[in-house]
Structures are given as C-alpha cells and as structure tokens.
Amino acid sequence: MTQPLPPGLLPPDLPRLEPLRAWHAMWLTLIDQAITDIKRQEAEREEGQKRRPPPPEWTIEHALGGPHLLTAVHTGDCWLLRHSGRMASVDRATARQALADDVELCGFCRPDTALGTID
Incomplete structure (x- = not known):
C-alpha cells in the first residue's frame, strides 16, 4: 500500500x-x-x-648527443627519469659495468646501493 x-x-x-x-x-x-x-x-x-609491463630493473641515462654518450646509471623506478626519453633499460651486469667504467650514478635513487657496489 x-x-x-x-x-x-x-x-x-x-x-x-x-x-x-x-x-x-x-x-x-x-x-x-x-x-x-x-x-x-x-x-x-x-x-x-x-x-x-613492469619497470626495468636498471636504466642508463644518455646525453642529448645520442645513446653512446652515457651520463648516469639509475634504478628502473627512479623518479628523475620517469618521463624522460633519454634512457635505456639494461640488465644488472650492464649497470655494474657502467659504474665500473666511471659512468656517474644518480644521487637520488642510489643504484650503487641497490647493486651492492659501495666501497
């Protein structure tokens, strides 16, 4: 009702x-x-x-001059490179080799800590 x-x-x-x-x-x-x-x-x-796809584990930033001019190693989720087109995904061995070749490391994401290469 x-x-x-x-x-x-x-x-x-x-x-x-x-x-x-x-x-x-x-x-x-x-x-x-x-x-x-x-x-x-x-x-x-x-x-x-x-x-x-998941973010890469490691990335290497390159200079504006081209991918052969490496400038810094980053972890794959580094916020500095989130929107940059100047990076390449790399594996752990390549990231370690880049650090051994004196490519700079990112001071924010600290890839040396994650890679275990701190002296």
Missing part, C-alpha cells in the same frame, strides 16, 4: 504530470549513460594497469 503524497508536492493533473515524468526520464537516461561510461573507463584503466 502506497502512502499518500503531501499536498502540493506534484501537480494534480495529467497535462502537467506527463511532461514532468518525461523530463525526469530523460535525465535518468543521461545519468545512467554517464554511470555506464565512467564504469567502462575505470575498467579500461584497471585493465591497462594489469597489462602495463
């Missing part, structure tokens, strides 16, 4: 109630579509996070 509406809450006649219902139905459709879009975007973002 439905409870009676408070007086004056809605118009008492069909010519005014029907457009009001159509207006709200239109808004519910728009809101439902927005909810669907947001859920789809979140699902795509989560799928992208799952498929993203």
